[in-house]
Amino acid sequence: MNFLTTIVATSLTLAAASTWASGEETYKAVCANCHAKGVANAPQVGDSAKWAPLIAEGQVVLTAHGYVGVRAMPPKGGKPDLTVQGFSEALNHMVNQSGGNWKTPSSKTLKDIEAEIARRQKGNKS
Numbered sequence: 001m002n003f004l005t006t007i008v009a010t011s012l013t014l015a016a017a018s019t020w021a022s023g024e025e026t027y028k029a030v031c032a033n034c035h036a037k038g039v040a041n042a043p044q045v046g047d048s049a050k051w052a053p054l055i056a057e058g059q060v061v062l063t064a065h066g067y068v069g070v071r072a073m074p075p076k077g078g079k080p081d082l083t084v085q086g087f088s089e090a091l092n093h094m095v096n097q098s099g100g101n102w103k104t105p106s107s108k109t110l111k112d113i114e115a116e117i118a119r120r121q122k123g124n125k126s
Protein backbone atom coordinates (compact mmCIF):
# COMPACT_ATOMS: atom_id res chain seq x y z
CA MET A 1 0.00 0.00 0.00
CA ASN A 2 2.75 2.42 0.94
CA PHE A 3 4.55 1.67 -2.28
CA LEU A 4 1.44 2.46 -4.31
CA THR A 5 0.86 5.69 -2.41
CA THR A 6 4.42 6.75 -3.20
CA ILE A 7 3.94 6.10 -6.90
CA VAL A 8 0.70 8.06 -6.99
CA ALA A 9 2.20 10.95 -5.02
CA THR A 10 5.28 11.04 -7.26
CA SER A 11 3.30 11.10 -10.49
CA LEU A 12 1.05 13.85 -9.12
CA THR A 13 4.11 15.92 -8.27
CA LEU A 14 5.55 15.41 -11.76
CA ALA A 15 2.25 16.35 -13.39
CA ALA A 16 2.03 19.50 -11.29
CA ALA A 17 5.63 20.45 -12.05
CA SER A 18 5.07 20.23 -15.79
CA THR A 19 1.91 22.34 -15.79
CA TRP A 20 3.35 24.92 -13.40
CA ALA A 21 6.31 26.02 -15.52
CA SER A 22 6.34 29.80 -15.10
CA GLY A 23 6.21 32.19 -18.00
CA GLU A 24 9.86 32.97 -17.50
CA GLU A 25 10.80 29.27 -17.60
CA THR A 26 8.83 28.68 -20.79
CA TYR A 27 10.35 31.81 -22.30
CA LYS A 28 13.87 30.60 -21.50
CA ALA A 29 13.22 27.03 -22.68
CA VAL A 30 11.29 27.86 -25.87
CA CYS A 31 10.97 31.50 -26.95
CA ALA A 32 14.45 32.74 -26.03
CA ASN A 33 15.94 30.59 -28.80
CA CYS A 34 14.72 33.23 -31.24
CA HIS A 35 13.46 36.19 -29.21
CA ALA A 36 16.56 36.77 -27.05
CA LYS A 37 18.75 37.71 -30.02
CA GLY A 38 16.16 38.52 -32.67
CA VAL A 39 16.77 35.44 -34.86
CA ALA A 40 15.01 35.63 -38.26
CA ASN A 41 13.83 39.13 -37.36
CA ALA A 42 11.91 37.98 -34.28
CA PRO A 43 11.02 41.00 -32.12
CA GLN A 44 13.84 41.01 -29.56
CA VAL A 45 12.95 41.03 -25.87
CA GLY A 46 13.75 44.45 -24.42
CA ASP A 47 13.37 46.25 -27.77
CA SER A 48 10.45 48.43 -26.65
CA ALA A 49 10.23 50.26 -29.98
CA LYS A 50 9.66 46.98 -31.83
CA TRP A 51 7.22 45.68 -29.23
CA ALA A 52 5.12 48.86 -28.89
CA PRO A 53 2.95 48.28 -32.01
CA LEU A 54 2.57 44.58 -31.10
CA ILE A 55 1.55 45.39 -27.52
CA ALA A 56 -0.94 47.88 -28.98
CA GLU A 57 -2.75 44.98 -30.72
CA GLY A 58 -3.84 43.91 -27.24
CA GLN A 59 -3.35 40.76 -25.21
CA VAL A 60 -6.17 38.72 -26.79
CA VAL A 61 -5.18 39.37 -30.42
CA LEU A 62 -1.40 39.17 -30.03
CA THR A 63 -1.50 36.02 -27.89
CA ALA A 64 -3.90 34.28 -30.29
CA HIS A 65 -2.00 35.22 -33.44
CA GLY A 66 1.36 34.26 -31.95
CA TYR A 67 -0.10 30.91 -30.82
CA VAL A 68 -1.39 30.13 -34.31
CA GLY A 69 1.88 31.35 -35.87
CA VAL A 70 2.72 34.45 -37.92
CA ARG A 71 5.04 34.26 -40.94
CA ALA A 72 8.44 33.06 -39.56
CA MET A 73 6.98 32.68 -36.06
CA PRO A 74 6.20 28.94 -35.64
CA PRO A 75 2.83 27.89 -34.12
CA LYS A 76 3.09 27.49 -30.32
CA GLY A 77 6.70 28.70 -30.56
CA GLY A 78 7.53 25.32 -32.10
CA LYS A 79 6.55 23.35 -28.97
CA PRO A 80 3.50 21.28 -30.02
CA ASP A 81 2.34 20.53 -26.46
CA LEU A 82 2.45 24.14 -25.26
CA THR A 83 -0.98 25.16 -23.93
CA VAL A 84 -2.62 28.51 -24.65
CA GLN A 85 -2.08 29.42 -21.01
CA GLY A 86 1.59 28.42 -21.10
CA PHE A 87 2.13 30.39 -24.31
CA SER A 88 0.31 33.37 -22.84
CA GLU A 89 2.43 33.42 -19.70
CA ALA A 90 5.65 33.22 -21.73
CA LEU A 91 4.43 36.06 -23.94
CA ASN A 92 3.53 38.14 -20.88
CA HIS A 93 7.08 37.66 -19.66
CA MET A 94 8.44 38.99 -22.98
CA VAL A 95 5.95 41.87 -23.11
CA ASN A 96 6.71 42.91 -19.55
CA GLN A 97 10.45 43.02 -20.35
CA SER A 98 9.72 45.16 -23.41
CA GLY A 99 7.69 48.11 -22.17
CA GLY A 100 4.33 46.44 -21.49
CA ASN A 101 2.47 45.51 -18.34
CA TRP A 102 0.29 42.48 -18.97
CA LYS A 103 -1.26 40.28 -16.32
CA THR A 104 -1.85 36.53 -16.26
CA PRO A 105 -5.06 36.21 -18.29
CA SER A 106 -8.30 35.71 -16.36
CA SER A 107 -10.45 32.76 -17.40
CA LYS A 108 -12.58 35.18 -19.43
CA THR A 109 -9.53 36.55 -21.25
CA LEU A 110 -8.35 32.97 -21.90
CA LYS A 111 -11.76 32.18 -23.45
CA ASP A 112 -11.48 35.26 -25.66
CA ILE A 113 -7.98 34.18 -26.72
CA GLU A 114 -9.26 30.70 -27.57
CA ALA A 115 -12.13 32.16 -29.61
CA GLU A 116 -9.68 34.37 -31.54
CA ILE A 117 -7.42 31.33 -32.15
CA ALA A 118 -10.38 29.44 -33.60
CA ARG A 119 -11.29 32.42 -35.83
CA ARG A 120 -7.72 32.75 -37.00
CA GLN A 121 -7.31 29.04 -37.73
CA LYS A 122 -10.51 29.03 -39.76
CA GLY A 123 -9.32 32.06 -41.71
CA ASN A 124 -5.96 30.46 -42.47
CA LYS A 125 -7.61 27.43 -44.03
CA SER A 126 -9.86 29.22 -46.46
Ligand code: HEC
Nearest residue numbers: 030031033034040041042065066070071072073077090091
Ligand atom coordinates in the same frame (compact mmCIF):
# COMPACT_ATOMS: atom_id res chain seq x y z
C1 HEC B 1 12.05 29.52 -34.25
C2 HEC B 1 12.12 30.89 -33.78
C3 HEC B 1 11.02 31.37 -32.82
C4 HEC B 1 10.61 30.83 -31.62
C5 HEC B 1 11.14 29.58 -30.94
C6 HEC B 1 9.58 31.72 -31.10
N1 HEC B 1 9.37 32.75 -31.97
FE1 HEC B 1 8.01 34.24 -31.74
N2 HEC B 1 8.58 35.04 -33.54
C7 HEC B 1 9.60 34.55 -34.34
C8 HEC B 1 9.74 35.41 -35.52
C9 HEC B 1 10.76 35.20 -36.63
C10 HEC B 1 8.77 36.42 -35.40
C11 HEC B 1 8.49 37.56 -36.39
C12 HEC B 1 7.43 37.07 -37.37
C13 HEC B 1 7.26 38.05 -38.47
O1 HEC B 1 6.77 39.15 -38.21
O2 HEC B 1 7.63 37.70 -39.60
C14 HEC B 1 8.06 36.17 -34.15
C15 HEC B 1 6.99 36.93 -33.69
C16 HEC B 1 6.32 36.71 -32.50
C17 HEC B 1 5.19 37.47 -32.05
C18 HEC B 1 4.53 38.63 -32.81
C19 HEC B 1 3.48 38.06 -33.73
C20 HEC B 1 2.79 39.13 -34.55
O3 HEC B 1 1.55 39.19 -34.50
O4 HEC B 1 3.49 39.87 -35.29
C21 HEC B 1 4.81 36.96 -30.85
C22 HEC B 1 3.65 37.43 -30.00
C23 HEC B 1 5.71 35.87 -30.55
N3 HEC B 1 6.62 35.74 -31.58
C24 HEC B 1 5.66 35.10 -29.39
C25 HEC B 1 6.48 34.00 -29.14
C26 HEC B 1 6.40 33.20 -27.93
C27 HEC B 1 5.48 33.49 -26.76
C28 HEC B 1 7.31 32.19 -28.07
C29 HEC B 1 7.62 31.08 -27.10
C30 HEC B 1 6.49 30.32 -26.59
C31 HEC B 1 7.96 32.36 -29.37
N4 HEC B 1 7.44 33.47 -29.97
C32 HEC B 1 8.93 31.51 -29.89
C33 HEC B 1 10.36 33.44 -34.11
C34 HEC B 1 10.24 32.59 -33.02
